[in-house]
Amino acid sequence: MxxxxxxxxxxxxxxxxxxxxxxxxxxxxxxxxxxxxxxVLFVVLFxxxxxxxxxxxxxRDGLAKGFGAPAIMSGTNNSVQTAGGSSSxxxxxxxxxKIPAEPQQAQDPALQKAxxxxxxxxxxxxxxxxxxxxxxxxxxxQQILEAAKRQGMQEAIRFGIDxxxxxxxxxxxxxxxxxxRADLLAAGRRILDSVAPALTPLPNKIEVDGHTxxxxxxxxxxxxAWELSSARASMVARYLINNGHLPxxxxxxxxxxxxxxxxxxxxxxxPQLNRRVDIVVLSTLxxxxxxxxxxxxxxx
Numbered sequence: 001m002x003x004x005x006x007x008x009x010x011x012x013x014x015x016x017x018x019x020x021x022x023x024x025x026x027x028x029x030x031x032x033x034x035x036x037x038x039x040v041l042f043v044v045l046f047x048x049x050x051x052x053x054x055x056x057x058x059x060r061d062g063l064a065k066g067f068g069a070p071a072i073m074s075g076t077n078n079s080v081q082t083a084g085g086s087s088s089x090x091x092x093x094x095x096x097x098k099i100p101a102e103p104q105q106a107q108d109p110a111l112q113k114a115x116x117x118x119x120x121x122x123x124x125x126x127x128x129x130x131x132x133x134x135x136x137x138x139x140x141x142q143q144i145l146e147a148a149k150r151q152g153m154q155e156a157i158r159f160g161i162d163x164x165x166x167x168x169x170x171x172x173x174x175x176x177x178x179x180x181r182a183d184l185l186a187a188g189r190r191i192l193d194s195v196a197p198a199l200t201p202l203p204n205k206i207e208v209d210g211h212t213x214x215x216x217x218x219x220x221x222x223x224x225a226w227e228l229s230s231a232r233a234s235m236v237a238r239y240l241i242n243n244g245h246l247p248x249x250x251x252x253x254x255x256x257x258x259x260x261x262x263x264x265x266x267x268x269x270x271p272q273l274n275r276r277v278d279i280v281v282l283s284t285l286x287x288x289x290x291x292x293x294x295x296x297x298x299x300x
Contacts, residue, residue, distance in 0.1 A: 130292035133285050137166040137297075140198050140281060144168060147194035156191055158273075161297040163290050165204065165283035168195060169262075172232060172275050180221050182231035184239060192236065195279060196244025206240070206251045207280040208233045214258040214265040214274065230255025236277050 141159050148154045156176065158169035170176060176188035184192070199206060210233030212225040222228040233253045240246045263270040283290050 126289045127292055127296065129285060129289045130296040133283055133289070134161060134293060134296045137161055137281065137283070137293075140166055140202070141168075143198040144195050147197065148191065151190045151194050153187065153191045153194065156187075157195075161293055163293055164207070164280050165290075165293070166281040168279040168281070170195075170236075170277045170279065171273055172277055173272060176277075177232055180219055180228065182222075182228065182235050184235055189239065189243075192239050193243065196240055196246065199240070199279075199281065200245055202281065204250075204284060205282040206246065207278075207282055208237045208240075208251060208253050209260075209278040209280065210234075210236075210253075210255045211260060211274060211276050211278070212258045213271050214261060215271055225257035226255055228255075229257050232277055236279070240279075 144157070145154060145159070148157050156171050156173070158171065160167040160169065170188075170191055172188075176185060176191065177183070178185065210229035210231070212229050219225060219228050222231065230253065233255055237248075237251045237253050241248050241251065258274065261270060261274040262276070263273055265274075283293060285293075
């Protein structure tokens with residue numbers, strides 16, 4: 001009986017699945033993978049150490065163009081520096097770093113010369129534009145002066161060129177405006193009639209500025225010299241619009257009282273010549289070129 005059970009139990013063990021044998025050499029697979037990765041790493045490092053001159057130049061030029069400054073590749077690391085030698089380098093491999101600031105001084109003499117030549121050419125073009133504008137303004141001046149001579153009013157007009165453009169100064173003596181008044185007299189209307197035809201065909205904006213002298217005489221018809229100077233400028237602008245056929249969109253008006261004198265109050269000419277209206281033919285040049293107009297015009 002016992003022998004039968006024992007044989008039966010033995011039969012069951014031999015008929016079942018045996019436990020899988022454990023592989024003690026699995027670490028070799030991981031080791032082989034690690035060696036493969038190391039080999040790939042060394043191949044990549046070797047490839048990076050072999051620099052193709054053409055590709056290097058293309059990379060340098062591309063980086064220089066992208067950052068807006070000549071780039072210098074360091075031979076000991078993967079960084080790009082500006083031609084000014086800025087210490088703020090960009091790590092090309094990692095793709096991080098600060099964008100270099102504008103170079104203060106180029107180290108390349110050829111680049112320095114190119115920059116200087118470009119700046120010199122730009123200054124020359126600006127000066128030529130200013131000289132051409134002065135020539136145009138001089139033509140307008142001659143037209144106004146000839147018309148004023150025909151009216152016998154040339155002594156009442158002064159001319160000048162400043163950074164705004166052509167300044168036509170009308171001396172507001174008693175024959176132009178009565179004292180403490182802003183109503184144009186007959187002589188004032190004749191002067192404006194001689195000025196308007198030269199202004200009408202121009203594309204330029206026109207600025208009309210009123211000025212009083214510095215005499216300590218109180219105004220009776222106006223609260224102050226500010227209102228008087230503004231009223232006189234406004235009257236001149238209205239006359240140019242109504243009788244000179246100038247569109248109002250081209251004109252602007254300002255009053256400066258006695259704050260912008262042509263002559264020092266101690267000068268004997270100050271009481272008469274500081275009391276004036278300026279008609280300014282504004283230049284169409286950009287601001288940087290307009291600033292060159294006084295030097296291009298020379299002494300007025």
